[in-house]
Amino acid sequence: MRKVAVLGSGAWGTTLGQVMVDSGQQVLIWGRNKKVVREINRRHSNRRFLKGIDLPRELKATTDIKAVLEFADVILVAIPAQTLRENLVEWKGFFPTDLPVISTLKGIEVDTQFRMTEVIQEVLGIEKSKLGLITGPNLANEIIMRQPAGAVAASENQEIIDLITDMFSTNYFRIYPSKDLVGCEFAGAAKSVIAIAVGMAVGMGYGENTQGLMITRGLSEVARLGEAYGATPLTFLGLAGIGDLVASAQSPLSRNRSFGEVLGKSGSIVKARQQIVKTVEGVYSAGAMLELAHRVGVEVPIIEAVSDVVAETLKPKDALDRLMKVSIKAEI
Template sequence: MSDKVTVLVAGSWGTALATVLAANHSEVYLWTRKPEQAAEINEAHTNHHFLPGVKLPGNIIATTDMETAVSGSKAVVIVAPSSGVRQVAHSLKPFWKEDMLCIHATKGFETETMKRMSTVISEELGCSEGDIVVLSGPSHAEEVVRLCPTTVVVASPDESRAKAAQGLFINNDFRVYTNRDQLGVELAGALKNIIALGAGLSDGLGFGDNAKAALLTRGLAEISRVGVEMGANPLTFSGLAGLGDLVVTATSQHSRNWRAGSMLGQGQPLNEVLDSMGMVVEGIRTTEVAYAISLKLGVQMPITDQIYHVLFKGRTPRNAVEALMGRDRKTEMEAISQETWEQWHS
């Protein structure tokens, strides 16, 4: 069997995952739409815009041709922004083979349809959602390429596919666990970005560690609550894709979501924040979707509600915090339904 693996596309996380794969496999193809980026990767072995100062392995081959990128690959890893996943999967379809392992590592929703990425990809490829493996967990691209110890999870209801993905990536620097809760891993990876925005807002306002600790704790409670309502295993939110990814995304300056929130907390308008970032901030799109989901399901997501109003309705970050602190008195466990409690302890 071919040892070729393909990554679509060449952003920071896609490039970082390509470096992991390059340590394990002889040929790693990295697809990009930009000829100048492909030339830089092939000639200088750098991807300066996304990962400045990083030298890429020589067995990473960049191309703008989808057929060249995919033909003969044993696995395809989709790492596009959520807004571009459907188009990338559509472009992949003519060269897709059923025996190819398909993994995605995108943390977000399709805003227009509120669909998860595994749903979007399966629709375009004409396969089952269960055929798609989700990769998620606490993993800054900037640290992965420096071979900092990193641990992630790969999830699929098909255990054989999850184990195949585990074998594809795992090495001494990049540890991989499997999980059968594809839904929970995908939801946790997307929803924690909202709480990371909130953590940035709190830091931008100068509120300190007490406020951020409370926000992370209650934020994890609300994303778990909506996840369980949608059918996920509550324990997944205590694992790498939930608590692990929340901690790393909400406490590090590597995090685009934290940085965007911090700038908003310091008073910068949203359009200026996005212009200065130069890369996609998934938490902003995810907040819009999660707010709609919470209304549809009738699930309380007070932090998400306030961040939504800051992003899209003109509420000031300080007023949002005052609204959260002024909510009705509750017991700590009051917001956890009996059904959730029973699932947790079953």
């Protein structure tokens, strides 16, 4: 049994906490919201993020960040991607640097264009060999009900991969290993952007053909981009790539897909923000990924279109028109 600190009491942090309890780990969740923490401890629920779900009694929570870090053998990071740096800076003075740190975050930092494990490395000075990632087609509202699902354990260190596999393996949650940390992080960030594009197409009334076009060409874009930064192209054909993209782009539970749908239907970024109040990571990652693409000369027309739409320099309909006029090149 390992003692795992989960930093983040939202839907995903709470869900992964339940998975780890089911796998036999001792889990303590940290959250800022006193009401959420109290409810997890007393009512064994988290109605703000996971309505109608009864949580394991063994799952505990606290608002004391120092206490949760002192408790831990392993640290799991499950806070919004764009808040990672500011939180780590706040915690740096007492954050242990000798423990494994597992990221669950899917995004690219806006200001630096860093992947999330790069942010952790830079702020805390933690060795790359201590870092890992769990990623894949993982919608919290399904996994919390213990529906069968799979994920990828990614790290450049096999010991960390084995650790993640042991921490999360249950009879409903299956883990697959990967040493392509770069590819898995790129895939997780890009799927949010492509899911917005698919949502916009749906919102404008387009059907399965258009969605299929966005998904496959979007996957091609991120595979080329990832490869330019050292990723293995085959990674994007697995759970971390096409698996995550299909789940996010086609599910009504996906925030990014839902945001895109409102945006495509209304043509208004303001209305989309009003209706989808939770974090929509693709809004932030689009511009950051476009900047990464420009640095290495990789063309990413779908990512660029989403970036322009969320920046309010392009209308959704004009974005699709522009995509259909992109010069034809070999598909693969």
